[in-house]
Amino acid sequence: VSGCSGVPGLYTVVQGGSGGAAAMIGGGNFSPAGYVNRIWTARLLPVYRARAVSAPRLTAALAASPGKACRQYGTVAAQGSACAFMIKGAGRVTKVTNSLAGGTLTVALTPAGGQPHSVTIDTGPAFLGTAVRDAAGFIKFAQFTNQVDYADVAVALNAKVRTDVIGHASYTAWRGRKITFTGAAEGITPGNVVITPVQLSAAS
Numbered sequence: 001v002s003g004c005s006g007v008p009g010l011y012t013v014v015q016g017g018s019g020g021a022a023a024m025i026g027g028g029n030f031s032p033a034g035y036v037n038r039i040w041t042a043r044l045l046p047v048y049r050a051r052a053v054s055a056p057r058l059t060a061a062l063a064a065s066p067g068k069a070c071r072q073y074g075t076v077a078a079q080g081s082a083c084a085f086m087i088k089g090a091g092r093v094t095k096v097t098n099s100l101a102g103g104t105l106t107v108a109l110t111p112a113g114g115q116p117h118s119v120t121i122d123t124g125p126a127f128l129g130t131a132v133r134d135a136a137g138f139i140k141f142a143q144f145t146n147q148v149d150y151a152d153v154a155v156a157l158n159a160k161v162r163t164d165v166i167g168h169a170s171y172t173a174w175r176g177r178k179i180t181f182t183g184a185a186e187g188i189t190p191g192n193v194v195i196t197p198v199q200l201s202a203a204s
Contacts, residue, residue, distance in 0.1 A: 024144065035156070036160050053088070059193060066083075077133075089180070092108050093174045093179055095175070098172055120195065127159075174202050183198050
């Protein structure tokens with residue numbers, strides 16, 4: 001390491017005197033919320049729109065071979081981490097739960113052949129885990145100056161979901177309505193798919 005930038009929270013590392021530089025994220029006055037606000041519309045949502053796999057296809061792939069499904073559609077952020085997936089779909093809300101412990105929407109998917117099945121959309125208010133960060137694939141630990149900043153980005157992404165995606169909608173009125181969704185899920189099996197949404201809308 002031969003030099004660092006003078007910008008608080010952003011360090012430029014030059015290796016071997018070759019003049020090549022890699023910008024590190026974090027440290028100093030780093031704001032996880034500010035970072036998430038910068039990437040949310042410009043980068044994260046486009047990646048999800050482009051690469052999310054349809055829910056019926058993913059659940060079928062998981063049923064056939066979880067390992068192959070992970071290699072084909074998923075991302076493993078670190079050794080020992082659960083496989084995270086970007087997932088999208090449409091279906092009809094068959095059940096709504098709303099409690100202090102957390103709300104969910106059960107969504108019956110429109111089957112493209114085969115048996116109908118369902119997924120669960122988490123509506124908070126508490127969002128746990130790192131699926132939104134890890135499934136995107138481009139937010140990597142090696143880019144950050146320390147583990148705390150990397151972890152805080154996952155928390156900030158979940159907070160963004162809570163404020164910008166979930167907001168203050170009354171999901172109890174969504175029972176029976178058709179919805180579309182895009183989101184992230186980790187550690188899933190065909191019969192237990194719980195999605196943290198990055199986009200969620202109901203037909204009028």
